[in-house]
């Protein structure tokens with residue numbers, strides 16, 4: 693898509709709760725992309741005496757088959773499926789984890805304004821743990837939820853009612869920021885009123901197509 697977009701107008705007075713995705717939204721998605729598309733195939737190739745190309749084909753086919761499911765995000769699933777210690781391998785790469793510019797300021801500002809700030813990620817708890825270890829984003833959240841806690845990814849509308857059993861929030865006064873347009877669609881269908889798509893998921897990757905959702909490239913555009 694083109695990089696032309698108008699910065700969204702947000703009336704922060706109408707928002708009590710901010711739901712935030714993690715990977716791509718707060719953190720540079722290149723870490724995950726590189727891990728799955730380069731580092732893991734290389735390790736798999738060495739272990740199984742395949743060429744890198746063969747290993748990539750095998751892993752890409754397996755990953756593609758699980759897209760949009762909870763397995764896609766599940767380190768336990770991939771540890772069994774690939775017979776590789778996926779969580780331990782992620783730890784080897786952890787120095788590459790990066791927070792997007794302005795994210796720490798944005799989170800601090802939400803906290804100052806007394807917003808209820810909740811992370812809702814499809815990431816597995818082990819993935820979440822390594823990212824919290826390597827960044828300071830965790831300090832700014834009232835609550836952090838992994839979709840694995842519910843057994844339901846954000847691509848399933850049920851997650852938004854599961855979340856309401858965990859924490860009080862009024863969908864009509866809630867903002868979701870998520871680079872996953874499937875998640876934005878289920879949230880919209882559930883009645884979450886304010887939706888934003890961060891399209892700049894990494895300096896090393898293409899912009900996301902926001903599929904009609906209000907979009908922004910930099911947190912400076914939406915800073916309260």
Ligand SMILES: [Mg+2]
Nearest residue numbers: 713715716871
């Ligand atoms: Mg994401």
